[in-house]
Amino acid sequence: MYPKTGRAGEGLDISTLTWANQVTALRVLESLFNEHAYELVSAVIQHVAQEPGDNPHHFLKFSPEPSTENAWEMTLDGPTVGIKVTFDPDGQITFKDAHLGLSSAEVVSVTEALDTSYTESKIKKAAEQLVGSLNPTQQAALQGSGLRGAQLTEEQKTLFLKMTSNWIDLANGDSGSEQQEEIADTFSDTYIIWNEQKDGSAFFQMKGPELDFSYKESLPEDTELSAQSVPNIQTSFQSP
Structure with missing residues (x-):
């Protein structure tokens, strides 16, 4: 406390x-x-x-x-x-690390204030767009140690950078461009892990020399919000 x-x-x-x-x-x-x-x-x-x-x-x-x-x-x-x-x-403005931790009740309150839906999360939607572009071999590699950035096509690498912009490119202007260039230069040593449960909850992580990013959704236990599939959300970003 x-x-x-x-x-x-x-x-x-x-x-x-x-x-x-x-x-x-x-x-x-x-x-x-x-x-x-x-x-x-x-x-x-x-x-x-x-x-x-x-x-x-x-x-x-x-x-x-x-x-x-x-x-x-x-x-x-x-x-x-x-x-x-x-x-x-x-x-130059550099975002070194960030985190956001919301209970399902807080998710409802914040999204109502923003006049949007928790299902419209830019972070998760960007991840779903990338995962949806993967072929079966790439999707299989998401489990375990993860899919290596070197296995992505140029178009998929662009989608990957779009995901990182949700935490890196937070300032006005193009302050995040330098960090994104550093991430792009280390694609070969960066890995993506994705795990989605049958109840719709999800976890994904991007880990490499220039970033450690994670996003986790989990449904609350024994509440009305669980029945409505409103998740708890934990997300964090670190620039090593």
Whole structure:
């Protein structure tokens, strides 16, 4: 459990801010993210602020202070949503890692705020598009140690990069292009694992020298939302 007020160095606990200050903090994030990424992150943060439950505390931190002359880092750290992003003097923005953990009830709340459906997840739909393009030999390789990136066609590699953009290309402009080039250069050593259950829940992972990405859906036990096939969602991204 996170403390209600941050100790020195932990940053601003968004849950302890006034509404006006929360709006200011969201405006900072809005200036960094593209429209889709900001809508998702802000919907999650506002949900946590309004219905904190067991995980209300999310800390926003800048280290060192933002500067146009030196590199600096922004971290949003909490159990429901977390993001670490670095800013270089040349304007390059690099998302180093991120995570999102939503219960099925939170999935419903956030998607209602976004006026969309949880079945329209850009992350999962991009993965399904890639998996649907695979031939039987490639699909068989998804199990176990996974399908090696070198086994993908050029068109499938493009779909693969589209998947990674959901976590890498979160900022305005083309800040994620450098990271995607690094991932493309290491296709031969990158693997994809995909596992879908009969109840519709799914797990997939992409792991290689330049990324470790995972997405997992699981149905809650003994709830109405389980009967409606509303999943819990856990997803994370790391740039080694």
